[in-house]
Amino acid sequence: xxYIKNIIQNYETLGKKxxxxxxxxxxxxxLIKFLSKYIKNKDLILDLACGYGRISNRLxxxxxxxxxxxxxxxxxxxxxxESKNYKNKPKYxxxxxxxxxxxxxxxxxxxxxxxxNYILKTKEQLKVLNDxxxxx
Numbered sequence: 001x002x003y004i005k006n007i008i009q010n011y012e013t014l015g016k017k018x019x020x021x022x023x024x025x026x027x028x029x030x031l032i033k034f035l036s037k038y039i040k041n042k043d044l045i046l047d048l049a050c051g052y053g054r055i056s057n058r059l060x061x062x063x064x065x066x067x068x069x070x071x072x073x074x075x076x077x078x079x080x081x082e083s084k085n086y087k088n089k090p091k092y093x094x095x096x097x098x099x100x101x102x103x104x105x106x107x108x109x110x111x112x113x114x115x116x117n118y119i120l121k122t123k124e125q126l127k128v129l130n131d132x133x134x135x136x
Contacts, residue, residue: 004071004096007118016052016078023054032058035110039064043107046135048097049115053079053090060090067091069100098124100131109136 032055039045041063047056050068052075059066060083068090070076076094083089095101098119109132119125 003120004118007071016075028054028058031055031112032062035059036062039108044104045108045110046102046106047090048100048109048111048132049113050079050092050110051075051113053082053092055110055112056090056092057083057086060086060088063088067093067102067106069093069095069097071096097128097131100128100135102135104135106135 035055036059039059043064045056045059045064045066047059047066047068050056050070051072053068056066056068056079065088068076068079069092070079071094073094076092079090079092083092097115111132116125116128119128
């Protein structure tokens with residue numbers, strides 16, 4: 001089995017509840033407060049490897065325009081489910097950050113946690129970094 005499939009399977013198994021246990025409400029609130037200092041309300045934000053929307057949904061609730069992409073269908077579904085009644089809904093997409101196909105520009109790109117560590121090939125790492133640069 002390809003290592004990426006193993007990673008996806010691990011996140012599918014963990015789910016929102018399992019991932020949520022790896023952090024605290026205080027850490028989440030502190031991160032949102034920190035990000036809010038630097039992100040303007042009119043900025044378009046892309047959250048790479050957004051998971052279950054822990055950060056994206058909080059930012060959307062504060063009025064930020066945010067898009068999220070994640071490789072786990074279960075994570076994307078959790079993010080969408082939580083935000084379904086939001087006035088300002090994030091745009092979530094199932095996808096692989098090694099193959100970012102957006103054609104628009106973002107003002108801010110978030111790449112939190114440790115998902116970059118899963119990209120083992122230098123060529124793929126450079127492609128992701130170049131895509132981030134291209135999208136900004």
